[in-house]
Amino acid sequence: MSDETIHRSGFVNIIGKPNVGKSTLMNALVGERMSIITNKPQTTRHRIIGLLSGTDFQIVFSDTPGIIDNPSYGMQRAMNRFVHDTFEDGDIMLFVVDVHEKYGDDDPIFRQLKKIKAPLFLLINKIDSTDAAKIKEVRDEMEARLEFAEVHEISALHKTGTDELLKAILNRLPEGPEYYPKDQLTDRPERFFVSEIIREKILELYHQEIPYSSEVIIESFEETQTTRGENLTRIGAIIFVSRKTQKPIIIGKDGRSIKKLGTEARKSLEEWLECKVFLEIHVKVKEDWRDDERQLKWLGYN
Numbered sequence: 113m114s115d116e117t118i119h120r121s122g123f124v125n126i127i128g129k130p131n132v133g134k135s136t137l138m139n140a141l142v143g144e145r146m147s148i149i150t151n152k153p154q155t156t157r158h159r160i161i162g163l164l165s166g167t168d169f170q171i172v173f174s175d176t177p178g179i180i181d182n183p184s185y186g187m188q189r190a191m192n193r194f195v196h197d198t199f200e201d202g203d204i205m206l207f208v209v210d211v212h213e214k215y216g217d218d219d220p221i222f223r224q225l226k227k228i229k230a231p232l233f234l235l236i237n238k239i240d241s242t243d244a245a246k247i248k249e250v251r252d253e254m255e256a257r258l259e260f261a262e263v264h265e266i267s268a269l270h271k272t273g274t275d276e277l278l279k280a281i282l283n284r285l286p287e288g289p290e291y292y293p294k295d296q297l298t299d300r301p302e303r304f305f306v307s308e309i310i311r312e313k314i315l316e317l318y319h320q321e322i323p324y325s326s327e328v329i330i331e332s333f334e335e336t337q338t339t340r341g342e343n344l345t346r347i348g349a350i351i352f353v354s355r356k357t358q359k360p361i362i363i364g365k366d367g368r369s370i371k372k373l374g375t376e377a378r379k380s381l382e383e384w385l386e387c388k389v390f391l392e393i394h395v396k397v398k399e400d401w402r403d404d405e406r407q408l409k410w411l412g413y414n
């Protein structure tokens with residue numbers, strides 16, 4: 113007889129509509145700043161893995177883009193595909209809803225969720241911003257539409273209910289091996305997160321279509337030292353916009369907007385990389401890149 117404890121592991125996929133708090137939740141569960149978060153919908157564009165490991169378990173969380181009902185260009189279709197891929201490989205699916213959001217009975221999301229075979233958790237998020245009666249109303253409405261393995265009322269922002277959620281996930285995690293080294297936090301390279309942090313600032317500083325037409329590429333990333341011997345990372349980034357008229361908007365009058373963007377992004381990157389950063393940003397036009405198969409592939413939307 114062996115008294116070895118079993119090792120549990122699995123894929124726990126976070127899905128839902130845009131802006132409901134999926135990325136906030138993933139960061140709260142993993143305990144690291146992985147996914148960017150803004151108050152604008154469609155912030156997350158890729159499947160982003162966050163790893164939480166202990167001696168006898170490993171959870172592979174996936175943050176995903178918000179499901180878009182009527183995708184209008186190739187990039188949005190790719191984003192929806194990233195979400196649907198997670199329907200296939202999840203050991204546990206976390207369906208996040210915003211307590212303030214209304215869902216019609218015929219919302220196509222319910223049809224999609226019905227196909228999921230893995231245990232489906234309903235997470236009613238943002239409970240910090242409402243009262244018990246409203247939470248119950250949402251819970252009753254959702255439970256009338258779909259069968260859930262578990263329902264949790266949470267505030268991802270304030271980490272209310274997230275410890276209980278984590279316990280519930282661990283309880284249902286199947287026996288399995290470690291998929292990644294235990295000290296690893298994600299499967300993406302540092303450059304990916306650098307481009308995301310810059311994109312976060314674009315979402316925060318620009319309005320209307322600009323953030324949605326922009327993509328950030330890291331052209332160079334070099335770890336060096338200052339003349340005083342401090343660590344310094346030199347980063348060269350390119351912002352692609354999809355129309356000629358958008359370039360002057362990104363740059364702003366006398367270059368003021370891009371200067372502000374550069375400063376904000378640099379501060380955030382210095383915090384994240386824990387060293388001094390020298391950031392150079394250029395803007396280029398890639399006409400209609402969001403609908404161009406080749407460009408999309410090159411930009412990682414394949």
Ligand SMILES: Nc1nc2c(ncn2[C@@H]2O[C@H](COP(=O)(O)OP(=O)(O)OP(=O)(O)O)[C@@H](O)[C@H]2O)c(=O)[nH]1
Binds near residue numbers: 131155270
């Ligand atoms: N009051 C409150 N706000 C929250 C909570 N969780 C997230 N938010 C806010 O909701 C907004 C969207 O959060 P995200 O985590 O970016 O949402 P998301 O679902 O990842 O959004 P997309 O990536 O666009 O699909 C941000 O302004 C968050 O601060 C919560 O528990 N309470």
Ligand SMILES: [Mg+2]
Binds near residue numbers: 134135178
């Ligand atoms: Mg997100």
